[in-house]
Amino acid sequence: MSKSVQKEKAPINWTATIMFIVTTGVAVTLVPWYGMTYGYETSTWVSYLVLTWITGMAITGGYHRLWSHNAYDAHPILRVWYALWGAAALENTILDWCSGHRVHHRHCDDVDKDPYSAKRGLWFSHMGWMIREYPSGRVDFANVKNLMKDPIVMWQYKYYVPIVFAMNIGVPLALGLIFGDVWGMLLLAGFLRIVTTHHVTFFINSIAHKWGSQPYTDENTARDNAFFAFLTHGEGYHNYHHIFQTDYRNGIRWFHWDPTKWFIKGCSYVGLTSNLRTVPDFKIRRAMVKMQFKRAQEKLAKAENSEKWTELLEKEYEKYHAMLNEWAEAQSEKLDETRKQLKEKWEKNAIRQQYHELEEQLHEQSQRIKSLMAEYKASVA
Numbered sequence: 001m002s003k004s005v006q007k008e009k010a011p012i013n014w015t016a017t018i019m020f021i022v023t024t025g026v027a028v029t030l031v032p033w034y035g036m037t038y039g040y041e042t043s044t045w046v047s048y049l050v051l052t053w054i055t056g057m058a059i060t061g062g063y064h065r066l067w068s069h070n071a072y073d074a075h076p077i078l079r080v081w082y083a084l085w086g087a088a089a090l091e092n093t094i095l096d097w098c099s100g101h102r103v104h105h106r107h108c109d110d111v112d113k114d115p116y117s118a119k120r121g122l123w124f125s126h127m128g129w130m131i132r133e134y135p136s137g138r139v140d141f142a143n144v145k146n147l148m149k150d151p152i153v154m155w156q157y158k159y160y161v162p163i164v165f166a167m168n169i170g171v172p173l174a175l176g177l178i179f180g181d182v183w184g185m186l187l188l189a190g191f192l193r194i195v196t197t198h199h200v201t202f203f204i205n206s207i208a209h210k211w212g213s214q215p216y217t218d219e220n221t222a223r224d225n226a227f228f229a230f231l232t233h234g235e236g237y238h239n240y241h242h243i244f245q246t247d248y249r250n251g252i253r254w255f256h257w258d259p260t261k262w263f264i265k266g267c268s269y270v271g272l273t274s275n276l277r278t279v280p281d282f283k284i285r286r287a288m289v290k291m292q293f294k295r296a297q298e299k300l301a302k303a304e305n306s307e308k309w310t311e312l313l314e315k316e317y318e319k320y321h322a323m324l325n326e327w328a329e330a331q332s333e334k335l336d337e338t339r340k341q342l343k344e345k346w347e348k349n350a351i352r353q354q355y356h357e358l359e360e361q362l363h364e365q366s367q368r369i370k371s372l373m374a375e376y377k378a379s380v381a
């Protein structure tokens, strides 16, 4: 089926469409009208902000990093929390969300298979994919079988609709009664929260696949974007995420704005999370240096009289490969040996030392490519 036929013939998904019309409609009409007519209490605004934060984090920490990617393990208390607030986000059940997301990673950008392929345009990847029943959006739970063993996931799946009502109407209603602003609370902490949380999540599929940098890979459209990381609880470091999806972090540097990472790490100190998975630094550096080479090669290939520079770069590239090969060999030798006799502790230390050396070497090489390209730039200026 061609792309255009698929687009024209896909029937409208009325459940999603009505849901979007109602929530957006209320948010752009009743919310400002009520504010101008009666005003909102400070407690109502604070509730809106807190609940928006909690709802968003249930999607990023729970639906995304925990359930879609198994980036860490979570205590049942935290899983129940995520299941409840994830339902409050009104982004479908854990099973549906994670199944679609795993397909997105597996077939990223494929216009026929990726449910929210960025190659089908900004609107499609943002919301368009949900308002019609495209074949690419059909879910098959075969890829979430591991989640079906989680009783909390299955409980949320079974009682999704009552949980949605309890979290989106029940909770704001209760808060409204406590703070004496029932309608205000329903409008802000209910409707407006849903709409803002929606778009914040949708940005990751649309904007984080369009604007930003690609420091680790250019094999897909995913981008790193610090500004959107700020809006999306850290998910804006999407280029990193697409290459190293099992890492519980998306922003890997300490200064990267990634509250989801901080929350997961914080929970580990009180036993709510464990087995936090990270990608070894040397692998991250390897990917970065590889991208640097690629960019430098492309640049020099286009330029005239760049033979000398190309040659220098090629030499660096040979060194890079030799370094990686040497390292891989040392690794396998060491592993063979340890299998025979060496103590586990010693092995860990030795490997850590090697990782460290390799990281240093890659770092130095990255600096050399940078200065090489800077020199080249100066020479042609």
Ligand SMILES: [Zn+2]
Residues within 6 Å of the ligand: 064, 068, 069, 101, 105, 241, 245
């Ligand atoms: Zn992901």
Ligand SMILES: [Zn+2]
Residues within 6 Å of the ligand: 104, 204, 205, 209, 222, 238, 242
């Ligand atoms: Zn993506």
